């Protein structure tokens with residue numbers, strides 16, 4: 083058994099959860115002791131203080147982080163989260179998962195993640211811009227197109243990526259779109275990037291339902307989180323013919339067994355910013371949403387929402403983890419025993435985002451741009467290949483699907499580290 087070293091710096095429930103997943107996977111594939119801790123722990127991190135002038139003339143100092151988990155398989159890659167509950171331990175766990183995800187789908191990247199402790203909804207547009215630019219300014223020596231390439235995550239979006247790209251480009255003195263992905267199209271963003279994560283989630287759901295012999299037109303879907311990933315997954319799934327019976331954000335949930343008009347709900351959120359007071363459907367809580375009877379449950383908000391308290395009460399046939407780390411390890415043990423529920427684990431399920439981020443980076447480096455159809459076709463080819471490799475690993479070693487996906491990702495990172503050797 084691998085020892086669990088609890089890092090003083092990253093110590094948090096979510097970091098411990100990622101470490102235990104690593105230990106389990108490392109044991110399952112007999113990863114040599116000599117390579118374990120090197121593969122497990124983040125390579126380096128930066129913590130920054132971000133003083134921002136508020137609209138009323140006062141100054142607030144926000145705290146921000148960037149954790150680079152692995153730089154052995156390419157430059158690091160991962161989103162930046164703006165949320166009031168960000169901790170450096172959470173950012174480190176998310177960076178670890180990025181390493182395994184990139185490696186699972188075969189991208190030439192290591193994993194990274196960034197975060198700022200802030201509720202972006204409480205900042206004016208000007209304050210948000212100053213915070214985003216300041217974060218990038220502080221990161222300039224730590225990131226770059228061949229070092230670490232950020233992207234959007236919870237609480238950040240295309241506009242913020244545009245400000246960050248502009249800040250970096252002004253600093254280096256030339257246009258450098260490849261420094262971040264998820265940018266507006268006008269700044270070198272990729273066709274298909276905005277919808278990539280949700281479209282990938284929906285595509286994999288369709289594929290797994292086919293394997294389960296459930297016609298997607300007969301499937302009902304409940305989605306927690308109606309931001310970029312949740313709303314795009316909802317749109318793509320309803321285009322495939324599935325019925326979306328519940329959606330939610332941090333303010334409320336909406337339930338309509340007859341089916342929610344996703345486009346209308348999205349128009350409402352674009353106007354009102356949140357689902358609160360949306361009148362079509364019955365209000366429900368996020369806890370109720372997770373326990374609804376449905377064919378597919380899609381957590382697409384934050385981590386650790388499926389716990390040992392509610393795992394026994396889920397009434398779905400397929401749990402599609404669009405969010406990172408939505409299922410605690412204790413919940414996973416319960417779900418392992420519930421054979422009627424299939425799981426698409428996060429590192430596979432939401433990989434569409436980083437795959438199209440990779441395409442965006444390639445297009446920026448080559449200054450040669452692709453059509454949306456080309457982007458999505460290439461994305462689905464990569465997801466098919468990753469799904470096949472996970473299913474093969476699952477069958478070969480009689481692993482759960484999560485363990486199959488994680489062992490593939492971890493083994494490839496460990497192999498790269500082993501092959502590079504230890505410097506000096």
Ligand code: NAD
Nearest residue numbers: 235236237279307308309310311331332383405406432435
């Ligand atoms: P987002 O900020 O666009 O949306 C987040 C949504 O979750 C919002 O609707 C928000 O209201 C809701 N939410 C926040 N706290 C909640 C709570 N406590 N209960 C219920 N809902 C809550 O973020 P996103 O980019 O859609 O990311 C969602 C998840 O997908 C995250 O786990 C993220 O790490 C993961 N992910 C995102 C991408 C990407 O490309 N954006 C890629 C891979 C994985």
